[in-house]
Amino acid sequence: MTPASPLRLTPQREFIKSLMGIGKRLATLPTKEQKTKQLTSELLVLNHKLPARVWLPTAAFDHHVVRVPHTQAVVLNSKDKAPYIIYVEVLECESFETSAIPVRIPETRIRSARSADNLLPECVGITAEQRAGSFSTVPNYDNDDEAWAVDDIGELQVELPEGHTSSSDNISQFSVDSITSTESKEPIFIAAGDIRRRLSENLAHTPTTFRKDPEDPSAVALKEPWQEKVRRIREGSPYGHLPNWRLLSVIVKCGDDLRQELLAFQVLSQLQSIWEQERVPLWIKPYKILVMSSDSGMIEPVLNAVSLHQVRKQSQLSLLDYFLQEHGSYTTEAFLTAQRNFVESCAGYSLICYLLQVKDRHNGNILLDSEGHIIHIDFGFILSSSPRNLGFETSAFKLTSEFVDVMGGLDGDMFNYYKVLMLQGLIAARKHMEKVVQIVEIMQQGSHLPCFHGSSTIRYLKERFHMSLTEEQLQVLVEQMVDGSMRSITTKLYDGFQYFTNGIM
Known part of the structure; x- marks a missing residue:
């Protein structure tokens, strides 16, 4: 501009x-x-x-x-x-x-x-x-x-002007010309079997209407x-x-300090660039943040996306069933593409949540777009801060049984692909650790943001890159984090807390 x-x-x-x-x-x-x-x-x-x-x-x-x-x-x-x-x-x-x-x-x-x-x-x-x-x-x-x-x-x-034809006249003329042009062409024959197949596919997955x-x-x-x-x-x-x-x-937001959101945007953009440079197919969606004052600003909306809370409340379906309804049965190209998108985005945001220690991960703060990607929003609690200091969310990231079901279950190829992406993404990120750490260090200078509570924020951030571990040891670490997040009692407790206090499903 x-x-x-x-x-x-x-x-x-x-x-x-x-x-x-x-x-x-x-x-x-x-x-x-x-x-x-x-x-x-x-x-x-x-x-x-x-x-x-x-x-x-x-x-x-x-x-x-x-x-x-x-x-x-x-x-x-x-x-x-x-x-x-x-x-x-x-x-x-x-x-x-x-x-x-x-x-x-x-x-x-x-x-x-x-x-x-x-x-x-x-x-x-x-x-x-x-x-x-x-x-x-x-x-x-x-x-x-x-x-x-x-x-x-x-x-x-x-x-x-004189002689000017109205838009309706232009449309009518265009329609006649189109029909004339179409009628002059050779007829096109479509097999009845192809028509039946397309109709059945369309009926099989009618998108949910909210x-x-x-x-x-x-x-x-x-x-x-x-x-x-x-x-x-x-x-x-x-x-x-x-x-x-x-x-x-644009989203207009008042009553919140968006400087932490801006920090998250900068880190996400840097990691996105790193993963593209290292050719790791992780998917994340950094959205623009404009800080207007200490308690107001503007946010770039994520298009074609609704929250998991809205999905559950409106459709009354499990996440997997919602995927099937939106994209078709397990073997269709649309479903397989959406499933891959889900896995690649889930792996990307799992690493984001781990490295930045993102909290407040209820279903109102996780979006699902029309292509199957998940997108985490609202980074008001990162690094050293957590909602009301409750300490509910102690797992490395949010990985529910519904997420695993969409990936095809614990024994599925896509779940293994998810863990491979996690490992590749962490290896790529630690090669460029200083680029990420520098962003956080610059934002910390003279800052009184709650995410910088205590003097050990940067030290803990560096430790999460695990520079001293071998790739074999990193693989074991990823397995442990995935297993711990899946079995996390605190994730279930926090989701329950959000449901009973805010009605978020």
């Missing part, structure tokens, strides 16, 4: 301040239903100030925010706080500094706006003169403070495939017809 001039940052500061203020106000409301209604109404007000010279800091390209579809935002599952996820419509541009702010298109003008050819903003190469020919009224956004302060910009009058849950409103929203969400929101947006339209998402 190209940095903007300090004199032009006022709208951006107000935009971020508004998002954080919403999160803090939501935390004061007692129920999820009230939080959701408040979130929707506050975002609706926020939309009156868009488009403006504002951007989403977690994005990797220059853009202007044009709209936040308020009805799509949801409050995430949290007992005390009120983190929420929003979807943000933006228009990509060549340069945030030099590109003009996109023209506001009112919601009531969505039909006529889509059929106009000359509605592209300057950030896709349309000049001011060309745009002036299409609008009788164009708001002036040169003054950024004034732009953010505007609550009701008024309707834009769109004038269609129900609306007032206590967990995010479940349905997160279950929806990202591409379907993009298509649906784009169809209902007055800006959706523009070729440079993009949809982004």
Whole structure:
């Protein structure tokens, strides 16, 4: 993202301040239903100030925010706080500094706006003169403070050029041309047996549909495939017809210090790079963290993923049965691919949890994506800290019997593959131990974060790389850690504690 001039940052500061203020106000409301209604109404007000010279800091390209579809935002599952996820419509541009702010298109003008050819903003190469020919009224956004302060910009009058065909006419013409083109080709014959096979495969694994849950409103929203969400929101947006339209998402979190999350992101990114360099097929998903203050920030959402808690509560199935329902029977290519993805990600996060001593590993903090990967989120308790210092979780990592079942059982090839990956990943990581340790040492300097409680944090971290052990001894260590984690009573106790105190299954 190209940095903007300090004199032009006022709208951006107000935009971020508004998002954080919403999160803090939501935390004061007692129920999820009230939080959701408040979130929707506050975002609706926020939309009156868009488009403006504002951007989403977690994005990797220059853009202007044009709209936040308020009805799509949801409050995430949290007992005390009120983190929420929003979807943000933006228009990509060549340069945030030099590109003009996109023209506001009112919601009531969505039909006529889509059929106009000359509605592209300057950030896709349309000049001011060309745009002036299409609008009788164009708001002036040169003054950024004034732009953010505007609550009701008024309707834009769109004038269609003579002879311009509507979008429906274009669609009709396209359909006729397509049919004509298709009919001119040779007929294609499909065997009845192939049709029966495809139908039976589709019926065999109908993906689970999540129900609306007032206590967990995010479940349905997160279950929806990202591409379907993009298509649906784009169809209902007055800006959706523009070729440079993009949809982004972000989690806004208030009441938590995200600096430990940032430390975890840096370590995960480093280990991911190490494993790629050493060609070890471990899979992890570092997600971006943006620290805004000592108690607020933004988090990049993991797309196409729901928590294991949501899976269990919504489907009422075991993890293996859910896999079978989502991906097909044991011998299908889809299931085998998802199973391999699960094993490679499980091995990666097992090592992450061991090296960083990640705690608070209940099923609300472990996601499962549509490809079968598991993804650990929420690294608020790492290294020397644990939730309320209860000391429940004493195993090296979380490895439940349900995880092992998905891997094919204790005697299965994929479970052996999991242990091989653990060994290979630990050998690769210790070859580059200093790269990981340096990140933690830098973050520790002058820090009062709870993860650095005591003077022995770095020493214990180095010990977990086991530099003095041979590879044969490391293999024995991995076997012991896997066996101990599978049989861990404390893991079951902590899951039970979370269920009885927070309702997390």
